[in-house]
Amino acid sequence: MKRYDLRKLGNDFEPRMKEILEEKHKPNETLIFLFEIGDFTPIQRSADLVKECGYELYNSLKFNEVDWTIVVKK
Structure with a gap:
């Protein structure tokens, strides 16, 4: 299991998330x-990106007032 904190990227997290999803795991x-x-809106965009990269979205949770967590598996 690997955890990636993309919160510091704000609303521009998708390019980095895609890079990570395209790496060998x-x-x-x-x-x-x-x-x-x-x-x-980032929630749906992240779910679409997960599907586009060939992963399965296992879980999607609101972590606190501003943060969201998703769990994926290839």
């Missing part, structure tokens, strides 16, 4: 991403 490795949500 161990079979069945779980990836956890944290990012800021603001107006909730």
Whole structure:
């Protein structure tokens, strides 16, 4: 399991998230991403990116007032 904190990137987390998803990962490795949500549009964009990169979205949770966590697996 690997955890990636993308909160410091604000609303521009998608390019870095895509880079990470395109890296080689161990079979069945779980990836956890944290990012800021603001107006909730990043949630759908992140789910679309996960699907586009061939991963399965396992979980999507509001972490606190501004942060969101998603769990994915290839």
